[in-house]
Amino acid sequence: MKRVRPKPHTARFTSRVVAGFGLACVLATFVFIWLTSSPSEGAELPAAAQYKLKLNRAISPASAGTILAASDALFARAGLDVRMVAGSGDGDAIAAVSADENTIGVASAAAFLKARSEGLAIVAFAGCYATSPIEFFTLPDTTLLRPSDLEGKRIGYKRGPELSVVLYEFVAKNSLAQSKLLPIESEEPVQDLLDRKIDVLLGRLDIEGQEFARRNIEYKTLSPASYGVHAAGPVYFVQERTLGKRRTLEKFVIATAAGWSAAYADYDRTIPIIANSIDTPLSRLLITRLMDAQRGFLRPYGTRFGELDERRIRVLHAQLLQRRLLQEPVDLTRAVNYDVLKEAYRSEANNLSRDEP
Numbered sequence: 250m251k252r253v254r255p256k257p258h259t260a261r262f263t264s265r266v267v268a269g270f271g272l273a274c275v276l277a278t279f280v281f282i283w284l285t286s287s288p289s290e291g292a293e294l295p296a297a298a299q300y301k302l303k304l305n306r307a308i309s310p311a312s313a314g315t316i317l318a319a320s321d322a323l324f325a326r327a328g329l330d331v332r333m334v335a336g337s338g339d340g341d342a343i344a345a346v347s348a349d350e351n352t353i354g355v356a357s358a359a360a361f362l363k364a365r366s367e368g369l370a371i372v373a374f375a376g377c378y379a380t381s382p383i384e385f386f387t388l389p390d391t392t393l394l395r396p397s398d399l400e401g402k403r404i405g406y407k408r409g410p411e412l413s414v415v416l417y418e419f420v421a422k423n424s425l426a427q428s429k430l431l432p433i434e435s436e437e438p439v440q441d442l443l444d445r446k447i448d449v450l451l452g453r454l455d456i457e458g459q460e461f462a463r464r465n466i467e468y469k470t471l472s473p474a475s476y477g478v479h480a481a482g483p484v485y486f487v488q489e490r491t492l493g494k495r496r497t498l499e500k501f502v503i504a505t506a507a508g509w510s511a512a513y514a515d516y517d518r519t520i521p522i523i524a525n526s527i528d529t530p531l532s533r534l535l536i537t538r539l540m541d542a543q544r545g546f547l548r549p550y551g552t553r554f555g556e557l558d559e560r561r562i563r564v565l566h567a568q569l570l571q572r573r574l575l576q577e578p579v580d581l582t583r584a585v586n587y588d589v590l591k592e593a594y595r596s597e598a599n600n601l602s603r604d605e606p
Contacts, residue, residue, distance in 0.1 A: 297330040298497050301352045303345040304336045305360075305483070307528040310539040311455040314547075314554075316526045317519060318508030327500040335528055339409060346371055350488045353501065357411035358481035358565055359574075365584045366575040370489040374589040375502050375555035378482035378546040382454040383415050385471040386461065391448055393471050396423035405435040405447030410574045412451050415473055415480050418568060422477040455543060462535055481561040482546065495589055502593040506554040509547065513540070555590055 302315060315333050318324050324331045331353075336342045339360035346354035347369055355377050356364075365371060387393045391402075396419065406412040413432075420427055435441045439460050442450045450457060454470075461468045473480065487498065512519050520533045520540075531539075548554055562585060569575045 297325060297328050298494070299330045299351060300332070300497075300501070301345070301349065302331055302333045303342045303352050303354045304334065305339045305342040305354075305356050306456055307335045308333060309455065309459055309527050309529065310523055310531070310536050311459075311543060312527075313512040313519070313523050313540060314505050314509035316508070316523055317511045318504045320522050320526070321508065321511055323504040323507050323511075324501075327504045329497065329500055329504065331501065339411070343369065343371070346486060346488060350491045352487070353498075354486050355483055356486065357409070357483050358562060359410040359414055359569060361484055361486055362562075362566055362569060362579055362584070363410050363575060365579050366569075366577050371486050372489050372492060372584060372586050373484040373486040373557065374492075374498055374586045375485040376482050376557045377485055378543075379549055379552045379554075379556050379558070380474065380546050381415070381480035381482045382458075382543065382546040383412065383451065383473060383480060384454050384458065385473070386442065386450040386452060386457060387448065387469050387471075388442065389467050389469060391469070393449060393469060396425060396471075396476055399449060400425060400429035401431070402448040403431045403433055403446070404449045404451055405433045405438040405441050406451040407436070407438060408434045410569060411480075414565065414568050414572065414574070415478060416451055417572065418480070419473050419476065419478045454546070455539075458542070459529075459531075459539060462539065463529060463531060479561060481558060481565050484557070485555075492586060495592075498589045499593045499596070502555050502589060503596070506593075509554060513544075516540075553594060555593070557585065557587060557590065559585075559587070
């Protein structure tokens with residue numbers, strides 16, 4: 250019987266079909282593997298590092314940088330999820346940090362050093378304000394033009410090392426007679442001033458000053474910095490073990506600095522965002538005034554955002570020891586970490602420049 254050979258073109262066609270089928274199988278296998286190993290469109294991205302920012306005060310325009318960093322997704326872009334929580338004082342913030350290594354706290358430098366002296370393993374890594382916003386406040390009919398005008402007046406302030414150290418350094422720097430001063434610790438110094446229980450209030454521009462502005466109360470101030478008292482500002486701090494995540498803290502500083510730059514870039518856009526985020530309702534005009542007033546504390550001329558002044562911290566430490574407000578001397582080389590800022594400055598020179606925001 251005669252065998253019939255397939256025609257050449259038929260054989261070629263058959264081989265192409267087989268080859269095409271084989272290639273299709275390979276591609277199908279590749280696509281299956283890719284789909285099963287890669288996140289689908291609705292899949293979750295790696296979780297952002299979650300942190301709580303515990304303040305020592307209410308959420309106010311003093312936190313505008315953090316507010317804008319959150320609203321503009323600057324934290325999210327850095328892989329951070331930062332939730333800001335109001336506090337009721339330095340002790341509240343220190344307790345929150347001590348209890349949770351994923352909490353960043355804000356407290357006065359004096360309260361921080363006192364807590365460190367008492368054995369808490371906490372470390373400051375950046376400044377919240379570069380300089381202290383502490384001022385002397387009086388009502389308009391009280392004479393307070395120069396340091397000597399404090400003599401014979403009742404000076405009210407909240408309990409704590411921050412304000413008392415500033416007061417007594419001011420007294421020493423300006424050769425005032427301590428016997429002629431009448432310091433009074435007060436739980437409600439603003440109300441005590443209004444009720445004439447005190448003549449002068451020693452407080453913070455971002456706390457007591459804001460309260461006066463909110464109540465539309467006229468006042469006068471005398472700045473300790475104008476008379477030689479350059480106190481350290483409040484600090485950001487964490488547990489010692491949190492320094493193991495130093496890169497995360499660098500990202501926090503960088504995003505917060507960018508938030509401050511954004512906050513001051515366009516008031517028409519940012520003031521409404523701030524107004525909707527703060528605890529105490531304030532008019533947009535008042536928020537603008539408060540934002541302008543804090544520029545000098547946030548980033549004075551010649552400093553960068555978050556800068557820690559090592560000399561001021563050492564002076565404060567010596568003052569606290571002298572007044573016996575510390576139980577034991579603090580090893581400042583362990584209590585304050587400058588490497589986080591140094592690396593943040595190096596990697597983000599534009600956002601952390603020495604220009605004002």
